[in-house]
Amino acid sequence: MLFNIVTTHDCNLGHCRYCRNNEADPPFPRRISYDIGTLKRFVAGDPDAMIGFYGGEPLVGMDFVERIMDEIPSRKFVLQTNGILLDKVKDRYLHGLDCILLSIDGPVATTDYYRGAGTHDKVVKNARLLRRKGFAGEVTARMCVSEHSDVYRDATYLLGLEDDAGKRLFDGLHWQNDLMFGDREEWNDLDGWLTSSYYPGVDRLLSDWLGGIERDRTVRLIYPFNGLVKTLLSGVPAKLHCGCGHQYFNICTDGRITACPIASDFYHIFQMGTIQESTPDDLKKAMDVVEPCPSCDIYSICGGRCLYANKLKPWGEDGYAKVCESVRHLVTAVQAVLPRIQALIASGELAPSQFDYFRYNGAEIIP
Numbered sequence: 001m002l003f004n005i006v007t008t009h010d011c012n013l014g015h016c017r018y019c020r021n022n023e024a025d026p027p028f029p030r031r032i033s034y035d036i037g038t039l040k041r042f043v044a045g046d047p048d049a050m051i052g053f054y055g056g057e058p059l060v061g062m063d064f065v066e067r068i069m070d071e072i073p074s075r076k077f078v079l080q081t082n083g084i085l086l087d088k089v090k091d092r093y094l095h096g097l098d099c100i101l102l103s104i105d106g107p108v109a110t111t112d113y114y115r116g117a118g119t120h121d122k123v124v125k126n127a128r129l130l131r132r133k134g135f136a137g138e139v140t141a142r143m144c145v146s147e148h149s150d151v152y153r154d155a156t157y158l159l160g161l162e163d164d165a166g167k168r169l170f171d172g173l174h175w176q177n178d179l180m181f182g183d184r185e186e187w188n189d190l191d192g193w194l195t196s197s198y199y200p201g202v203d204r205l206l207s208d209w210l211g212g213i214e215r216d217r218t219v220r221l222i223y224p225f226n227g228l229v230k231t232l233l234s235g236v237p238a239k240l241h242c243g244c245g246h247q248y249f250n251i252c253t254d255g256r257i258t259a260c261p262i263a264s265d266f267y268h269i270f271q272m273g274t275i276q277e278s279t280p281d282d283l284k285k286a287m288d289v290v291e292p293c294p295s296c297d298i299y300s301i302c303g304g305r306c307l308y309a310n311k312l313k314p315w316g317e318d319g320y321a322k323v324c325e326s327v328r329h330l331v332t333a334v335q336a337v338l339p340r341i342q343a344l345i346a347s348g349e350l351a352p353s354q355f356d357y358f359r360y361n362g363a364e365i366i367p
């Protein structure tokens with residue numbers, strides 16, 4: 001299991017357009033209020049435990065990150081960060097991380113539009129610093145994609161960034177669409193953006209990705225593509241790819257355990273226990289998605305996309321169906337190229353393991 005620990009609800013950026021962190025006070029303490037020893041006892045109940053740090057901006061609660069890494073054994077440590085404070089992380093903690101999911105949305109114009117002037121340059125500078133310091137873990141660019149985004153332009157830009165030595169800056173890339181988190185009315189023309197920008201962008205990105213595989217026999221880590229190819233190759237019916245409610249659990253600042261960090265404000269629906277009174281075994285009874293997902297013809301591939309959206313239907317049934325159109329486009333596009341991948345695997349030129357990725361690290365797979 002991966003335990004996603006909210007160290008603080010505070011954030012040092014605080015005005016990103018798509019983020020609702022500062023809109024309302026969460027029904028939790030601003031910072032961790034439980035005893036770290038209680039967390040340690042709880043986590044010790046899972047021999048395979050992994051820990052993720054989340055916020056707010058988790059590095060605003062750097063003292064908790066350090067104490068948890070010092071005191072709690074974990075198979076892996078993951079950090080989801082806006083990257084601004086990465087240059088302040090002491091080397092012994094930095095090198096203890098296995099994966100950093102770094103929020104950046106694309107080139108300067110896209111990133112700074114969403115996240116404030118100067119953000120892009122600071123994040124890229126800090127990503128390059130990680131490489132100069134010899135950080136050996138995974139660094140994945142985590143994009144939020146919304147109406148101002150061109151997924152092809154923005155993803156291609158990030159995939160092409162280099163460190164000071166001319167090597168790839170980012171090992172992986174994930175994008176999450178800003179759908180059903182804010183109000184639907186915040187979109188001026190969702191349909192127009194999907195058909196004229198997003199769908200052609202996904203198709204082109206997939207085509208480039210496949211072109212790279214066929215040319216070099218290497219697989220660039222693009223989470224939505226890798227995740228879907230792995231699922232299709234395995235034939236095993238997918239569960240929620242983000243892991244929420246079955247492999248990925250959120251620990252709130254007061255010790256409540258919820259199925260998803262975003263859904264924590266609605267803990268009366270999403271709470272699964274507390275670190276004070278539960279054990280990891282108590283979480284084995286998963287929280288599952290409800291209709292329309294179990295009856296959907298691509299449920300075994302999609303896995304239900306998002307537990308939060310599924311249970312709350314923030315855009316209503318009609319809005320939910322609209323978002324499912326975007327999932328269907330992606331799934332259909334990946335299904336269409338699968339025979340070419342299978343042919344390379346059958347001829348021994350490619351191994352299924354080349355599509356492996358760090359599951360449940362916080363990349364949701366289905367955007």
Ligand code: SF4
Nearest residue numbers: 293296299302304324
């Ligand atoms: S496409 Fe939509 S309805 Fe189908 S499984 Fe995914 S989220 Fe559920």
Ligand code: SF4
Nearest residue numbers: 242260262306307308
């Ligand atoms: S995709 Fe998963 S992690 Fe993301 S908001 Fe939905 S349930 Fe939570």
